[in-house]
Amino acid sequence: MINQKENTIKAPRRPGIKLSQSKLDINDPNLRDVFEDIQGNILKSHGRAHSRHLFIQFTADADRNQKWLGKISPRLTSAMEQHKTALDYKNSGKEHLFTGLMLSYTGFKALGLEDKEIPDDKAFRAGMKNIEFRYDTGPGGVHKRTINPLNDNPKNWEAPFKEQIDALVILSYGGENLEPEKCENYLDKEVKKFKIEIAKTATIVAIEKGYTLRNKKGKTIEHFGFADGISNPVFFKSDFMNWEKKEGTELYDPSAPFGLIAVNDTGGRDTNTSFGSYFVYRKMQQNIKGFNDQTEQFASLLTNAVGREITTEFAGALLFGRHKDGSTLTSNLHETGKPLLNNFNYDKDTEGLICPFQSHVRKTNPRGDTNRKNKVPMSSERSHRIARRGISYGSKDLMPSSEWTDAGLLFLSCQSDIEQQFLVMQCGWSDNSNFINEGTGTDPITGEQNAGSDKTAKKWQLQIDGKKIEIDFSFKDLVKIRGGEYFFAPSISFCKKFNTNYS
Ligand code: HEM
Structure with missing residues (x-):
């Protein structure tokens, strides 16, 4: 039974939004209710440089858990609030705290809700630890269903992630100009307040500290030293125009429909204006020394094959499909020859000799390969995109002397269908040694630990200095999964409808 506050949830004032709508305008008066009700960090990254991820497990009864949700609800940052605080930061330099909340399936249950009141994505409902659940990770969802397509072994996860996780609260703070120490101190104080507030309602099973590595x-880079946070689906017209101005969009259109990441939140105020999004969380530890050593060995094989020195940096770029500065390996193939960040496709590299088929960015965004190879309509290939909202964690040492330092990526993505987006991308593409061609091998960054080392990309067929070469080399153990969960970030009105009489 939902303990609802009566008469406090007003009926929407304006019409809603279509899931097919793209290039949104945050100032569109018709969409104001939508942007005030959907949480921030879904349609656009919150942009703060420091984060605390608080994983909680409810310990109280449903009534008290609901009241806590009601209590935190006014503090949740909506898409509209995120926009306003970004403007304020730009104009006055004032920092604002971002607060986000997501619930797992067990979290919804702990609120005393019945199944019909809980979001129905099947992966979300099964939970990440349920490795017996069958998924169809073939694009289009018409293939054989398999258990544990991620090849996860939760027994090997960090202890807190083995626990039941009911909710994730994200607190983020600090722009580029604020000293990291000040941000950390600010967030420490917020966490302290949060701990007091939640003490009689839930246990905090883990706190992850994330920060933007530069x-x-x-x-912004990730721990192997490569520029990150470049290509993401773009939902706002203003962001689309920025890409247009920067380098054009004729070779690759970054815009995406609202429905790529948003679903109706039937528990919210109104089906026209209340939306939420499913989130995938994966703590991914990176083996920095392993990456440095293996790319050095790869570079020396390349050097021998090409007959001139090939740098370790370039060898690493072949794994990602982008240079360290983020520009595509295929920049030179396009007319301007200028380094391109997003306005590119692989039309001029159909054999994958310049940007290898197994490289991380070509696996996760084939930019037309599936259409060329299997006649998959572009709209279908593009429907598997996700919006990445992850952040780095751990040591800043990028040249450590030992393997598996405590450093990596707190991977976070939002989507409207976990199976058809994250799981197709991870299992159907990255981990699939026969995507895009028979024997392509797995994505060397994220594919091997899921698919197993016998499936790795062994053969690298490349063209360097106009010379075709073939190298046998398998990358191993570059990333390890330390834990994770599937969540749903509900509309703010869903959280507000609960009684706030909490103490
Ligand atoms: C430790 C793990 C990971 C690292 C170090 C990593 C690193 C990177 C880097 C450096 C880029 C290129 C820059 C950019 O476009 O932002 C990138 C792009 C991307 N990554 Fe990852 N990533 C990781 C995990 C994942 C996972 C688990 C997925 C999804 C299953 C994923 C999906 C993507 C996508 C979709 C892109 C954009 C491709 C494009 O549109 O060109 N990444 N990643």
């Missing part, structure tokens, strides 16, 4: 030029 290179010397101030560019």
Whole structure:
């Protein structure tokens, strides 16, 4: 039974939004209710440089759990609030805390809700630890269903992730100009307050600290040193125009419909204006020394084959499909020859000799390969996109002397269908040694630990300095899964409808 506050949830004032709508305008008066009700960090990254991820397990009864949800609800940052705080930061430099909340299936249950009141994505309902559940990770969902397509072994996860996780609260703070120490202190204080508030309602099973890792030029990178956070589906017209101005969009259109990541939140105020999104969380530890050593060995094989020195940096770029600065390996094939970040496709590299088919970005966004190879309509290939909202964690040492330092990526993605988006991308593409061609091998960054080392990309067929070469080399153990869960980020009105009489 939902303990609802009467008469406090007003009926929507304006019409709603279509799931097919793209290039949204945050100032569109017809969409104001939508943007005020959907949480931030879904349609666009919240942009703060420091985060705390608080994983909680409810310990109280449904009534008290509901009241806590009601209590936190006014503090949740909506898409509209995120936009306003971004403007304020730009104009006055004032920092604002971002607060986000997501619930797992067990979290919804702990609120005393019945199944029919809980979001119905099957992966979300099964939970990430349920490795017996059968998924169809073939694009289009018409293939054989398999158990544990991620090849996860939760027994090997970090202890807190083996626990039942009911909710994830994200607190984020700090722009580029604020000293990291100040951000960390601010967040420590917020976490302290949060701990007091939640003490009689839930246990905090884990707190992950995330931060934006930057290179010397101030560019966001991940722990192997490569520029990150570049290509993501774009939902707002203003962001689309920025790409247009920067380098054009004729070779690759980054825009995406609202429905790629948003679903109706039937528990919210109104079906026209209340939306939520499914989230995938994966703590991914990165073996930095392993990456540095293996790319060095790969570079020396390349050097021998090509007959001139091939740098370790370039060898690493072949794994990602992008140079360290984020530009595509295929930039030179396009007319301008300028380094391109997103306005590119693989039309001029159909054999995968410049940007290898197994490289991380070509596996996770084939930009037309499935259409070329299997006549899959572009709209279908593009429907598997996800919006990445992850952040780095751990040591900042990018040249460690030992393997598996405590560092990596707190991977977070949002989508409207976990099986057809994240799972197709991870299992159907990255881990599938026969995607896109028989024997392509797995994605060397994220594919091997899921698919097993016998499936790795052994053969690298490349063209360097106009010379075709073939190298046998398998990358091993670059990323390890330390835990994770599937969540749903509900509409703010869903959380607000619960009684706030909490103490
Ligand atoms: C430790 C793990 C990972 C690392 C170090 C990593 C790193 C990167 C880097 C450096 C890029 C290129 C820059 C950019 O476009 O932002 C990228 C792009 C991307 N990654 Fe990952 N990633 C990881 C895990 C994943 C996972 C688990 C997925 C999904 C299953 C994923 C999906 C993508 C997608 C969709 C892109 C954009 C491709 C494009 O549109 O060109 N990544 N990643």
